[in-house]
Amino acid sequence: MTNALVVRPFVFLVASVAALGGLLFGYDTGVISGAVLFVTRDFGLSTALQAFTVSIVLLGAIAGSAVAGTLADRIGRRMTLLAAGVIFGAGALLSAFAPSIVVLLVARSIVGIAIGFSSVVAPLYISEVAPPNVRGALVSLYQFAITIGILAAFLLDYALAASGAWRWMLGLAVVPSLILIVGMTLLPESPRFLFKIGRVDDARDELRNIAGGAQIDDEERSIVASLAVKKGGFAALASPTARAALFVGVALAFLQQVTGINTVIYYGPRIFQMAGIGSNEASILATAAVGVVNVLLTLVAIFFVDGVGRKPLLYAGCAGMGISLAALAFAFSQPNLHGALAAIALVATMMYVGSFAYSLGPIVWLLISEIFPLQARGLGMSLCTLANWAANFFVSQFFLTMIERLGRPLTFAVYATLCVVTIVFVARAVPETKHEMLEEIRVAT
Numbered sequence: 001m002t003n004a005l006v007v008r009p010f011v012f013l014v015a016s017v018a019a020l021g022g023l024l025f026g027y028d029t030g031v032i033s034g035a036v037l038f039v040t041r042d043f044g045l046s047t048a049l050q051a052f053t054v055s056i057v058l059l060g061a062i063a064g065s066a067v068a069g070t071l072a073d074r075i076g077r078r079m080t081l082l083a084a085g086v087i088f089g090a091g092a093l094l095s096a097f098a099p100s101i102v103v104l105l106v107a108r109s110i111v112g113i114a115i116g117f118s119s120v121v122a123p124l125y126i127s128e129v130a131p132p133n134v135r136g137a138l139v140s141l142y143q144f145a146i147t148i149g150i151l152a153a154f155l156l157d158y159a160l161a162a163s164g165a166w167r168w169m170l171g172l173a174v175v176p177s178l179i180l181i182v183g184m185t186l187l188p189e190s191p192r193f194l195f196k197i198g199r200v201d202d203a204r205d206e207l208r209n210i211a212g213g214a215q216i217d218d219e220e221r222s223i224v225a226s227l228a229v230k231k232g233g234f235a236a237l238a239s240p241t242a243r244a245a246l247f248v249g250v251a252l253a254f255l256q257q258v259t260g261i262n263t264v265i266y267y268g269p270r271i272f273q274m275a276g277i278g279s280n281e282a283s284i285l286a287t288a289a290v291g292v293v294n295v296l297l298t299l300v301a302i303f304f305v306d307g308v309g310r311k312p313l314l315y316a317g318c319a320g321m322g323i324s325l326a327a328l329a330f331a332f333s334q335p336n337l338h339g340a341l342a343a344i345a346l347v348a349t350m351m352y353v354g355s356f357a358y359s360l361g362p363i364v365w366l367l368i369s370e371i372f373p374l375q376a377r378g379l380g381m382s383l384c385t386l387a388n389w390a391a392n393f394f395v396s397q398f399f400l401t402m403i404e405r406l407g408r409p410l411t412f413a414v415y416a417t418l419c420v421v422t423i424v425f426v427a428r429a430v431p432e433t434k435h436e437m438l439e440e441i442r443v444a445t
Contacts, residue, residue, distance in 0.1 A: 060112020
């Protein structure tokens with residue numbers, strides 16, 4: 001087990017501020033699950049337009065993630081996260097004051113661009129400033145912040161549900177965006193980026209700050225050796241090692257989404273209404289309870305990922321997800337469960353989200369920040385995150401359609417089957433990366 005308390009305060013502060021990008025990511029993706037109920041009422045949205053209101057943020061995230069890695073390689077990790085904070089704030093304010101559904105859709109797509117930026121650069125930045133023995137725990141802070149953001153969104157949705165104040169639900173994201181802006185103004189740049197752009201003395205100073213004066217020669221040598229390959233961008237991805245890392249990273253990012261997690265995040269209240277929890281307020285409260293489980297179980301990853309390892313947590317989590325989804329499929333297939341269906345749906349959903357919270361949730365972001373060579377890391381993470389958001393968009397856009405066409409039991413059975421596929425893929429293709437220096441990690445070709 002990794003004791004997060006042994007992390008130097010400076011390093012913990014840097015990782016925590018960067019993780020605010022995850023909090024905004026979580027809040028802005030989670031808040032729509034409650035807000036859309038009242039946006040639909042005020043703007044008279046059809047089922048298709050409801051789905052698009054939820055998923056348009058993902059189109060923005062696709063666009064943001066497509067350029068974030070290249071931008072981070074050009075202007076730095078810190079400045080890219082600072083830009084994300086500014087864009088988050090602008091999107092939140094525009095959402096709060098949107099006079100029509102068209103303006104709201106534009107605002108949500110702007111928020112999506114910021115989410116795309118943070119989902120690429122926050123894990124990248126944290127992984128590059130974290131010592132190897134606690135890198136898993138510190139990068140997992142990003143996912144922990146996502147879960148805090150989602151829970152905060154669910155609780156605010158519940159608090160404001162009686163009044164239907166969806167503008168406040170969406171607009172309050174401006175507060176953490178301001179904190180992120182101020183924080184990233186004060187924090188240092190990644191030492192690996194400083195080495196990459198030739199600011200060697202500054203990079204050494206930052207390595208000493210991270211290590212607390214400990215021996216840094218081995219880490220510096222490994223970084224400098226990795227930069228001996230002068231190719232960058234797509235040329236850097238052409239090597240066999242980078243191509244193998246890209247395959248594993250894209251597949252993991254895709255599987256994280258198609259196992260169904262964001263059907264619960266975006267449509268939690270709707271799922272609970274299907275199961276017999278009647279009012280908007282009660283279904284939002286049930287979703288908030290799931291959010292609490294999401295936060296608490298993410299702590300398992302923070303405390304165990306550097307001791308137990310990445311792959312064992314992935315095996316356990318995917319197995320738990322598959323069993324929970326199978327229970328949901330079974331419950332929805334029974335004609336005579338009546339009142340028990342709501343209880344089964346709630347417990348199975350909590351088990352599913354809890355299993356995701358210590359496995360696919362944090363560990364996918366961790367692995368894609370670890371497996372690429374430095375010269376290909378920014379672009380590689382962009383492509384993996386792009387695949388993640390594209391899969392996210394696909395799942396969120398077609399979940400209600402799957403429910404209508406396939407029925408509830410078969411829809412959840414499909415997601416359960418994909419959990420089994422994920423376990424097989426992890427066993428065959430994913431490397432164990434705990435305690436390795438970033439530059440020493442290799443994906444088998």
